Amino acid sequence: MAQFPQRVFSGVQPTGNLHLGNYLGAIHKFVSLQDTHDCIFCVVDLHAITVFQDPAVLKANIREVTAAFLACGIDPVRHIVFNQSQVPEHSELAWIFNCVARIGWLSRMTQFKEKAGKDKENASVGLYAYPTLMAADILIYRATHVPVGEDQKQHLELARDVAQKFNKDFSASIASLGHNEAFFPMPEPLIQGPATRVMSLRDGSKKMSKSDPSDNSRINLTDTADIIAQKIRRAKTDPEPLPSEVECLGSRLEADNLVSIYAALRGFSKQDVLNEFGGANFSQFKNALVEVAEAKLGPIGAEMKRIQSNPAYIDDILRKGADRARVIAGANMAAIKDIIGFIR
Numbered sequence: 001m002a003q004f005p006q007r008v009f010s011g012v013q014p015t016g017n018l019h020l021g022n023y024l025g026a027i028h029k030f031v032s033l034q035d036t037h038d039c040i041f042c043v044v045d046l047h048a049i050t051v052f053q054d055p056a057v058l059k060a061n062i063r064e065v066t067a068a069f070l071a072c073g074i075d076p077v078r079h080i081v082f083n084q085s086q087v088p089e090h091s092e093l094a095w096i097f098n099c100v101a102r103i104g105w106l107s108r109m110t111q112f113k114e115k116a117g118k119d120k121e122n123a124s125v126g127l128y129a130y131p132t133l134m135a136a137d138i139l140i141y142r143a144t145h146v147p148v149g150e151d152q153k154q155h156l157e158l159a160r161d162v163a164q165k166f167n168k169d170f171s172a173s174i175a176s177l178g179h180n181e182a183f184f185p186m187p188e189p190l191i192q193g194p195a196t197r198v199m200s201l202r203d204g205s206k207k208m209s210k211s212d213p214s215d216n217s218r219i220n221l222t223d224t225a226d227i228i229a230q231k232i233r234r235a236k237t238d239p240e241p242l243p244s245e246v247e248c249l250g251s252r253l254e255a256d257n258l259v260s261i262y263a264a265l266r267g268f269s270k271q272d273v274l275n276e277f278g279g280a281n282f283s284q285f286k287n288a289l290v291e292v293a294e295a296k297l298g299p300i301g302a303e304m305k306r307i308q309s310n311p312a313y314i315d316d317i318l319r320k321g322a323d324r325a326r327v328i329a330g331a332n333m334a335a336i337k338d339i340i341g342f343i344r
């Protein structure tokens with residue numbers, strides 16, 4: 001297999017209510033990857049419009065996600081931060097990938113089934129084709145590593161299938177243009193640590209989600225210390241004390257979730273947490289969790305508000321990031337057009 005320079009790409013949708021799941025599953029990991037990889041972090045606004053967004057709210061949400069990136073410690077000078085719609089090559093490659101991906105592949109995507117619900121006929125075509133745009137987001141930069149939460153695993157597998165089929169379908173053209181055996185890398189998902197799927201605080205069988213109608217189901221990155229404490233104290237639990245071994249968390253979904261959150265916030269394993277809290281009751285454990293969550297998220301929320309008070313500063317970062325992203329995307333798009341046989 002051809003060798004590709006290591007490059008990280010990941011995106012977050014500007015659909016409001018950024019929460020602890022987005023932080024622990026994605027943004028927190030982006031921050032540590034900055035020291036080891038070239039990174040591209042994208043506010044994926046084209047994905048957001050797969051369901052209707054109010055234009056003024058969308059604009060505010062694009063700035064909110066950018067502010068979250070910066071407040072969490074992403075450096076837009078060393079790395080690239082931009083919003084997807086400013087780089088048209090994402091949509092251009094997505095169309096090409098619509099012609100590479102098979103309907104059968106897309107029909108198996110569980111996220112579409114969940115989001116479209118019973119009324120599939122009324123879902124947008126964009127919601128159905130979402131994974132081919134996601135494949136284009138990653139592959140237009142020939143990115144090799146993609147930090148995401150567990151829920152995106154299936155979409156990543158589809159991106160790999162698309163890359164593989166393109167490389168195979170066009171292998172002769174790719175070779176004749178001197179690109180070794182493959183043009184696209186097989187992007188690797190980075191789904192690691194104790195909190196790859198943070199669950200709702202009200203129901204341990206449901207993912208913590210922006211669109212959950214109950215605000216108490218999630219901790220938003222902009223929640224105040226009081227609200228964070230209130231939500232954790234009200235989080236659903238069971239009557240048993242915490243066990244001492246991870247295996248004993250088994251079917252105790254809510255307990256498992258709170259232990260995972262605590263572990264991820266402290267940089268511990270779940271067993272480390274149980275070594276400390278095994279035998280403790282939930283009120284004791286929740287006090288410790290409140291303390292850690294406030295200490296970690298309080299400064300992020302405050303910094304987000306400070307950054308959001310200067311929209312021109314945010315827009316300037318996005319514009320400069322898009323200019324840099326376009327250079328890479330444009331060169332790759334030209335090569336892709338040559339491979340396919342388009343005249344340019």
Ligand code: AQP
Pocket residue numbers: 011012013014015021022023024025026147148149150151152195196197198199207208209210211212
């Ligand atoms: N609960 C979660 N636990 C861990 N990671 C999560 N992510 C999302 N929810 C969790 C990860 O956050 C990144 C950005 O997600 P997104 O904004 O692109 O889209 P999403 O997955 O649709 O977010 P939500 O909160 O789940 O929104 P709705 O309510 O619309 O379904 C991704 O890496 C994702 O894995």
